[in-house]
Amino acid sequence: MRKLAFTPEVLELIAERFKALSEPARLQILQCLRSGERTVTELVDETGFGQANVSKHLQHLFNLGFVRRRKEGLFTYYSLAGKSVLQLCDTMCGRLEAEMKVRNRMLAG
Amino acid sequence: MRKLAFTPEVLELIAERFKALSEPARLQILQCLRSGERTVTELVDETGFGQANVSKHLQHLFNLGFVRRRKEGLFTYYSLAGKSVLQLCDTMCGRLEAEMKVRNRMLAG
DNA sequence: TTTATACATCACTATACAGTAATATAGTAG
DNA sequence: CTACTATATTACTGTATAGTGATGTATAAA
Numbered sequence: 001m002r003k004l005a006f007t008p009e010v011l012e013l014i015a016e017r018f019k020a021l022s023e024p025a026r027l028q029i030l031q032c033l034r035s036g037e038r039t040v041t042e043l044v045d046e047t048g049f050g051q052a053n054v055s056k057h058l059q060h061l062f063n064l065g066f067v068r069r070r071k072e073g074l075f076t077y078y079s080l081a082g083k084s085v086l087q088l089c090d091t092m093c094g095r096l097e098a099e100m101k102v103r104n105r106m107l108a109g
Numbered sequence: 110m111r112k113l114a115f116t117p118e119v120l121e122l123i124a125e126r127f128k129a130l131s132e133p134a135r136l137q138i139l140q141c142l143r144s145g146e147r148t149v150t151e152l153v154d155e156t157g158f159g160q161a162n163v164s165k166h167l168q169h170l171f172n173l174g175f176v177r178r179r180k181e182g183l184f185t186y187y188s189l190a191g192k193s194v195l196q197l198c199d200t201m202c203g204r205l206e207a208e209m210k211v212r213n214r215m216l217a218g
Numbered sequence: 219t220t221t222a223t224a225c226a227t228c229a230c231t232a233t234a235c236a237g238t239a240a241t242a243t244a245g246t247a248g
Numbered sequence: 249c250t251a252c253t254a255t256a257t258t259a260c261t262g263t264a265t266a267g268t269g270a271t272g273t274a275t276a277a278a
Contacts, residue, residue: 006198008133015131018201021124052228052269055227059226093115
């Protein structure tokens with residue numbers, strides 16, 4: 001199995017996926033899904049965002065393969081498509097902590 | 110050492126950092142830096158982007174702690190601030206490969 | 219059938235930002 | 249000093265998209 005080369009075309013696809021994670025609303029939705037699948041209405045209630053807004057964000061995340069969905073009667077249950085999304089968030093959060101540590105050290109020193 | 114909680118405020122900071130990686134031009138610049146530090150002009154030549162454009166992208170990456178810089182005479186040498194950026198790109202690339210594999214399977218099946 | 223619920227989609231507005239040309243700043247050379 | 253080079257910054261334009269209200273669609277219940 002060959003690794004993809006970082007050609008400009010591949011970088012564009014990668015950028016598109018990072019962009020999906022560059023919205024606080026979508027990140028918040030993903031964090032809600034950390035503990036299991038949710039209906040759209042549940043996500044609306046938990047996040048406080050509008051229904052149309054949440055629905056659009058979910059479509060976006062679904063199209064890029066970040067979440068799965070399952071229809072059951074009137075409801076659509078969304079869930080995480082894998083753990084790598086959370087891993088990305090955690091890695092970025094680690095960067096953030098490191099950044100803050102540096103900042104604090106500069107204030108102290 | 111405590112882990113940061115994913116509050117809306119923290120998610121906003123994380124989103125801001127993902128957004129920095131959501132631009133093909135910035136990703137391409139980061140990939141150029143994979144093999145070592147570069148001056149702005151070198152990056153302009155390697156990427157083909159305009160000088161002002163590259164300079165702005167580098168400021169952006171610097172402000173968020175993704176790259177370091179070192180001034181020497183007329184030149185400013187930029188380099189990666191750590192390996193986690195590349196790790197993020199690689200993880201996202203892995204996701205992309207998996208996505209493509211699923212797509213191919215659907216076409217075949 | 220009608221009514222209600224859950225979700226998706228459309229049309230619109232406002233905002234953010236990538237790219238660019240021009241200019242500013244700062245260091246070097248003559 | 250002047251002239252040149254490397255980088256940063258400013259002002260502007262075009263484009264993408266988040267959010268919203270209204271509407272559409274599908275399922276369930278009465």
